[in-house]
Amino acid sequence: MPNLIDLRSDTVTQPTAEMRRAMAEADLGDDVFSEDPTVNHLQRRAAQLLGKDAAIFVPSGTMANQLAIRTQTNLGDEIILEQNAHILNHESGAAAAFSGVQTRQLPGRRGVITTEQIARCLRGSNDHYAPVSLVCLENTHNRAGGAVFPLDEMKRIYRLTRDRGLALHIDGARIFNASTCTGIPVSAYAACCDTISFCFSKGLGAPVGSVLLGTADLIARARRVRKMLGGGMRQAGIIAAGALHALEHHVERLADDHRRARGLAEGIASVAGFRVVNDPPETNIVIIGVKAHPTETAARTAASSRNAQEVCQALAQRSVLTLPVSDSEIRLVTHMDVDDDAVDQAVGAFRTLKLEAGNVC
Ligand SMILES: *Cc1c(COP(=O)(O)O)cnc(C)c1O
Numbered sequence: 001m002p003n004l005i006d007l008r009s010d011t012v013t014q015p016t017a018e019m020r021r022a023m024a025e026a027d028l029g030d031d032v033f034s035e036d037p038t039v040n041h042l043q044r045r046a047a048q049l050l051g052k053d054a055a056i057f058v059p060s061g062t063m064a065n066q067l068a069i070r071t072q073t074n075l076g077d078e079i080i081l082e083q084n085a086h087i088l089n090h091e092s093g094a095a096a097a098f099s100g101v102q103t104r105q106l107p108g109r110r111g112v113i114t115t116e117q118i119a120r121c122l123r124g125s126n127d128h129y130a131p132v133s134l135v136c137l138e139n140t141h142n143r144a145g146g147a148v149f150p151l152d153e154m155k156r157i158y159r160l161t162r163d164r165g166l167a168l169h170i171d172g173a174r175i176f177n178a179s180t181c182t183g184i185p186v187s188a189y190a191a192c193c194d195t196i197s198f199c200f201s202k203g204l205g206a207p208v209g210s211v212l213l214g215t216a217d218l219i220a221r222a223r224r225v226r227k228m229l230g231g232g233m234r235q236a237g238i239i240a241a242g243a244l245h246a247l248e249h250h251v252e253r254l255a256d257d258h259r260r261a262r263g264l265a266e267g268i269a270s271v272a273g274f275r276v277v278n279d280p281p282e283t284n285i286v287i288i289g290v291k292a293h294p295t296e297t298a299a300r301t302a303a304s305s306r307n308a309q310e311v312c313q314a315l316a317q318r319s320v321l322t323l324p325v326s327d328s329e330i331r332l333v334t335h336m337d338v339d340d341d342a343v344d345q346a347v348g349a350f351r352t353l354k355l356e357a358g359n360v361c
Contacts (some may be wrong), residue, residue: 005342008323008336010174010257010284013205020101023141025240030234031057032227036209038237042244046211049247050196051187054219055211056226057240062091063231064197064212066098067222069134072167072195075100078130078245082108082355084143086171098229102130106272110278111141112149114154122164127164138171139189140178143325145278146201146261146285146333148178154192161194162182170196173210177283194218200243203257203284205250205336208239250336257284257334260343264332273355277329286332287325292355311353318349 004011015023029035043055058064065087073079079095081088083105087095095101104121106113123129135157139149154170163167170193172178172186179186190196195214200206212222226232233239261281268288269276277287290307294314308324315322323331332346 003342003345004319004321005338005346006321007332007334007338007346008321010202010333013336015205015242016336018249019206019242020085022245023238023241026233026237028237028316031236032232032234036235036237036240038244039240042247043211044242044249045244047213049186050190052190052213052215053084054216055213056219056222057236058210058212058226058231059208059233061086061171061197061199061201061210062094063226063229064199064210065091065136065169065171066094066229067212067225068169068195068197068214069095069101069136070099070225071218071221072169073099073101073133074087074131076130076355077101077133078104079134079136080104080106080113080118081136082106082111082113082138082141084108084111084141085136085138086142086173087100087138089143091131101134104132108141108144110147111138111144112147112153113137115160118157118285122166132166134167134169136169136171137193138173140174140283140285142173142180142285145225145281145287145331146174146283148181148282151182151184151192152186152188158192160275161230167195168193172196172198174199174202174283176251177254177258180251181258181282182209187217200246203250203254203335204243204246206239206242206246209243211243225264254284255335257336257338258282260284260338260340261286261332261336263340263343264334264346267343271350271353274350275352284334286334288330288332289328290321290330290355291328295354314353315349318352320346320349 026038031039046055141147197212200209265276275289325331
């Protein structure tokens with residue numbers, strides 16, 4: 001039995017021995033009293049790296065995004081985002097439930113919405129209209145296959161939001177992947193928004209944690225909301241130490257993940273029946289399109305069009321875990337626990353799949 005290769009997400013990484021040591025040895029205090037030295041250190045370091053006033057450490061990227069929404073909107077406001085945004089599709093309706101906002105969803109190209117699209121949604125003040133108070137962008141864009149949001153368009157959007165008195169939030173769960181791809185420092189992206197969040201628990205390889213950054217005043221208000229949501233953690237330095245270690249040691253290696261994602265894409269593109277949707281992948285996410293059933297499940301599910309699910313099942317039987325993201329698309333994500341051999345094995349598993357003849361894309 002070959003080793004299990006888990007390409008479902010970059011959240012599945014195990015902490016390294018050095019990271020575990022840093023966590024075990026971390027200085028701790030009660031972070032609800034702002035007395036955890038490791039959390040304070042992490043927050044200062046993140047703020048310094050991104051060039052923002054202040055940062056708040058939170059359990060998840062979802063909480064970071066929701067704090068950004070709650071602190072920059074009022075009940076009944078409208079927020080603008082791309083239609084496949086994580087905030088819209090993968091945060092369990094939190095923006096509606098916790099902040100009472102409605103969403104205006106714009107179709108993007110590989111996750112990118114334009115200044116003009118946003119400008120057309122700003123209708124001015126009228127009692128009929130929900131006031132638009134916040135625009136959210138995603139960089140890199142998860143569902144678009146780790147696509148980088150171009151800095152120039154971000155700058156134009158930020159100019160518009162400032163001119164019109166709106167706030168701009170960047171869901172930068174994978175902003176370090178964007179920066180690694182373009183060579184543009186994370187601080188340049190962070191300079192084009194009011195708030196930005198990012199995750200330590202994705203490609204950076206820490207077990208837990210995300211951060212929200214912005215002005216000192218906004219982060220102070222976010223602290224209060226974090227408490228309301230039950231996100232005030234006590235000796236949180238034990239996990240912040242993993243995040244700090246990730247920030248100091250795991251940024252440069254993201255380039256390896258990107259190279260391996262391209263290797264996966266090239267390998268799988270050469271297998272009949274599959275195509276790379278985001279060709280070439282810019283960062284660490286590969287989206288594969290599949291049109292046919294694997295023959296091993298075709299007899300059972302002849303009437304089904306859930307090809308992606310069946311391909312994932314067949315791959316899992318070959319010890320390669322992948323994630324169906326629609327009926328016809330599957331997602332593969334590279335991360336710290338995927339090496340060159342794992343890429344070769346995963347491509348090999350695709351080669352052994354037999355898709356129904358006459359129905360391949
Ligand atoms: C993973 C992710 C988040 C946050 O996810 P959590 O699981 O709550 O940490 C937010 N935005 C994007 C784009 C993501 O990929």
